[in-house]
Amino acid sequence: MSKTENIPDIGKHGDDFSAMFAALGDPTRLAIFDRLADGRPRSISTLSDDADMTRQAVTKHLRVLEAAGLVQNHRVGRESQYAFCPDQLAQARAYLDQVAGRWESALMRLKSFVEDDEE
Amino acid sequence: MSKTENIPDIGKHGDDFSAMFAALGDPTRLAIFDRLADGRPRSISTLSDDADMTRQAVTKHLRVLEAAGLVQNHRVGRESQYAFCPDQLAQARAYLDQVAGRWESALMRLKSFVEDDEE
DNA sequence: ATAAAGTGCAACTTTTTAGTTGCATAATGA
DNA sequence: TCATTATGCAACTAAAAAGTTGCACTTTAT
Numbered sequence: 001m002s003k004t005e006n007i008p009d010i011g012k013h014g015d016d017f018s019a020m021f022a023a024l025g026d027p028t029r030l031a032i033f034d035r036l037a038d039g040r041p042r043s044i045s046t047l048s049d050d051a052d053m054t055r056q057a058v059t060k061h062l063r064v065l066e067a068a069g070l071v072q073n074h075r076v077g078r079e080s081q082y083a084f085c086p087d088q089l090a091q092a093r094a095y096l097d098q099v100a101g102r103w104e105s106a107l108m109r110l111k112s113f114v115e116d117d118e119e
Numbered sequence: 120m121s122k123t124e125n126i127p128d129i130g131k132h133g134d135d136f137s138a139m140f141a142a143l144g145d146p147t148r149l150a151i152f153d154r155l156a157d158g159r160p161r162s163i164s165t166l167s168d169d170a171d172m173t174r175q176a177v178t179k180h181l182r183v184l185e186a187a188g189l190v191q192n193h194r195v196g197r198e199s200q201y202a203f204c205p206d207q208l209a210q211a212r213a214y215l216d217q218v219a220g221r222w223e224s225a226l227m228r229l230k231s232f233v234e235d236d237e238e
Numbered sequence: 239a240t241a242a243a244g245t246g247c248a249a250c251t252t253t254t255t256a257g258t259t260g261c262a263t264a265a266t267g268a
Numbered sequence: 269t270c271a272t273t274a275t276g277c278a279a280c281t282a283a284a285a286a287g288t289t290g291c292a293c294t295t296t297a298t
Contacts, residue, residue, distance in 0.1 A: 018149040025141030026286085036220045039225030045244060057287050059245080064285095078244050078295035086222055093215045096208060101158045103205055106158030145256085164274060176257050178275080183255095197265035197274050254281075254285070259278105266273070 017095050020088055023068035028053070029061045033084070041083035062089055136214050139207055142187035147172070148180045152189055152203075160202035 022031050032047055044062065048055040062082050065071045069088040073080055135137050143149050148217065151166055167174040184190045188207040192199055 017227065018144055018146040021140045021149065024145030025144035027137040028286090030140065034218060037221045037225070039222060039229060043244075053286085054288060056247095056289085060286075066193055075245090080245070085224060086219065089215060089219055089222075093212065093219065096215065096245080099153060100205065100208055102156045103158060103203060103208075106156070107125040109159045111125060147256090162274075172256085173258060174275085175259085175277095179256075194275095199275070239298100241296100241298080243292085246293075247291090249289090252286080253290075254283100256281105256283075258281075259294085260280105261277090263276075264274085266271100268269100 013053075014017060017092065020068045020070065020092055023064050023070055024092075026061065026064075028058075029065055032058070032061060033065060036082065036084040039084060041081040042082055043079040045079065047082065121230065136211065138213055139187045139189065142183050142189055143211075145183075147177075150185055151177070151180060152184060155190060155201065155203040158203060160200040162198040162200055164198065166201065167201075 021115050024033060028051060031051075034046060036042065044059055047062070048058040062071065062073070066073055067083070070085055071082045072085045073082050075081070087096070123195070134232055143152060147170065150170075154166070155161065163174060163178055166181070167177040175217050181190065181192070185192055190201050191204045194200070199222050
């Protein structure tokens with residue numbers, strides 16, 4: 001286990017993001033999340049209607065999304081409404097932007113290196 | 120299975136994104152991906168050095184990332200170099216932006232609805 | 239009051255994923 | 269040449285995830 005290379009600070013914050021990506025990493029969950037992006041809260045039954053699986057399965061998916069902070073739940077009467085929650089989405093976007101930014105910077109450095117080499 | 124509500128076109132493209140998110144949804148893989156964002160290709164051994172798991176495990180993770188189009192592999196001599204691949208990352212960002220956009224639009228509509236109601 | 243709708247909990251099976259080990263093979267350096 | 273380094277393949281174990289079923293409970297509508 002040589003520690004020669006610089007070790008990125010993943011593990012400090014990287015795990016958090018991976019949990020959120022994991023929540024989105026299931027087609028059913030991503031579909032639910034995508035659907036809730038119109039702002040309208042929906043009950044579990046409503047969300048289960050279009051899914052080709054049990055209500056219980058959908059419930060589990062919703063709890064995974066909730067645990068990841070991607071949706072919010074509040075009970076109204078006998079039904080529990082799940083609603084889109086934009087905060088974590090913003091976090092995910094910020095993270096991906098940051099990664100893309102590092103990549104761009106690396107490209108720039110490589111470009112200027114090549115240019116320096118050519119003159 | 121009532122089809123009263125409008126069904127989003129997830130499944131047409133949503134599954135693709137979920138596969139990519141799933142690839143990023145593991146802390147080890149996200150760490151590798153994050154690390155490769157500096158543009159420097161690295162061999163499997165190099166990437167295994169800092170990981171607290173077997174080289175084979177890292178290899179599997181790299182193949183998952185490769186299958187998702189997040190990294191590229193090419194063999195040089197006896198070692199196989201894995202490099203950052205920005206295309207899919209851009210796709211992911213675009214998708215999240217689109218979702219966030221839909222959410223924003225929904226907020227706007229709600230806002231103007233409330234304003235209309237108040238006057 | 240009572241049936242129906244919406245949900246929750248718990249136990250269970252099945253499938254996938256993460257990780258390991260052992261062995262074989264190609265490329266490199268002394 | 270021969271040891272070393274880097275990798276690939278296959279079989280395996282262990283753990284997590286996905287999904288099911290059955291039953292109980294609360295809320296709503298008739």
